[in-house]
Amino acid sequence: MKPFQIPLFALLLQTCLAKGVGVMEVDKHPEISDDGRYMSYSGPDCEPSKKRWGCTVNCKKKDGTVWSLAEDGDQEYASCCLxxxxxxxxxxTEWLCCAGEHEVAGSEDVGYSCCPTGFSFDGERCKEKKKCSNGKRLVNGKCVCPKGTTEADDGTCQKDEKECTSGLETGKCYTFLASNGHYLGMYKDKWYQAAGDDVDQRYGKFQLCKDEKCKPGQPVNPSDAVYIRDIYGHKPDGKNARQWLNHKSHGHHIGSTSDFEEAGEFSLSKWPCGKYCLSGFEDGVGPTCPNSHPSITFWSKDPQMCVPFELTEVPCDIKSDKNNCIWTNGDQCCDKVHCPAKAA
Structure with a gap:
């Protein structure tokens, strides 16, 4: 019911089941006399000629009513109540004079009435609202777990665990930076090692796949078998591009193969600070013979063995305009993951 301005003689006391009481829109903090009958105020219905001294209204003495104030938003409203x-x-909703610990309840469809605080009104009687337990909230008459939680077997609402992903996807290409500061790449068209680029060494641009067709967009998890394809060809003629890293083991250096049946089955597990550890799906992966430019090989006796690399997503096709969007997931150079500074 919209507020309306009424002269004093039209202010009528109505019961809690009435269609509403008349209210006056007044400015904040009007002055009410000690006996509650008189109110000095300013407001839209206070005539300009009277604003110098203010406006005063009173509740009818024979009704035994006094002024009562309520707020709706930033505005204050007044009416005469017992x-x-x-x-x-x-x-x-509506304005009503309610008893202590009661408030207006109901809706436009069924009407309004004064009900005990926290109760609803169905058009005929006040009803206690359904109470929810175990952290649930009442939504459309049903107790449900709030957003971000899921109901457990015992009926309680448990916070949803944040889904963690490796950040790696099939079909995408990455460089592998080793702990010695060099990128993993092909040496003299023979095997892969981590060394600086020169006439005999070139860094690799590796595409992650779960099958020979390399269906893109699939998440890469530590429990997945991953096949790794080197996009680059040999120096200096570019031949044998897009070959698979093979399954050389027990000290034999991992090289490349065009035969998918000979491709190695790898696994990548996420480590802190932007690093991933390269292992095998069934076997482990470790260094071959001691060398400042380490090569890698599969080791069947130690499936937990892995070699840490820092992976950075790079364009598979440097001529594609899609490369403009490669950085939309954040600054991969400077903010891959929060790593606390070491104490001095």
Whole structure:
């Protein structure tokens, strides 16, 4: 019920089941006399000629009513209620004089009434609202777990665990930076090692796949068998591009093969600070003979063995305009993951 301005003689006391009481829109903090009958205020219905001294209205003595104030938003409203009642409601519902510990309840469809605080009104009677337990909330008459939680077997709401991903996807290409500061790449068209680029060594650009066709967009998890394809060809003629890293083991250096049946089955596990550890799906992966430019090989006796690399996503095709969007997931150079600074 929208507020309306009424002259004093039209202010009528109505019961809690009435269609609403008349209210006056007044400025904040009007002055009310000690006996509650008189109110000095300023407001839209206060005539300009009277604003110098203010406006005063009173509740009818024979009604035994006194002024009661209520707020709706930033505005204050006033009406005459019995001393043991208070003004309750809003512009979007109705204004009623309610008893203590009661408030306006109901809806436009069924009407409004004064009900005990926390109760609802169905058009005929006040009803206690359904109470929810175990952290649930009442939504459309049903107790449900709040957003971000899931109901457990014992009925309680448990916080959803954040889904963690490796950040790696099939079909995408990455460089592998070893702990010695060099990229993993092909040496003299023979095997892969981590060494600086020169006439005999070139860094690799590796595409991650789960099958020979390399279906893109699939997440790469530590439990997945991953096949690794080197996009680059040999120096200096570019032949044998897009070959698979093979399954050389027990000290034999991992090289490349065009035969998918000979491709090695790898596994990548996420480590802190942007690193991943390269292992095998069934076997482990470790260094071959001691060397400042280590090569890698499969080791069947130690499936937990792995070699840490820092992976950075790079374009598979440097001529594609899609490369403009490669950095939309964040600054991969400077903010891959938060790593606390070491104490001095």
């Amino acid at each position: 001393p043991d009642q208070h003004l309750s409601g809003s512009n979007s």
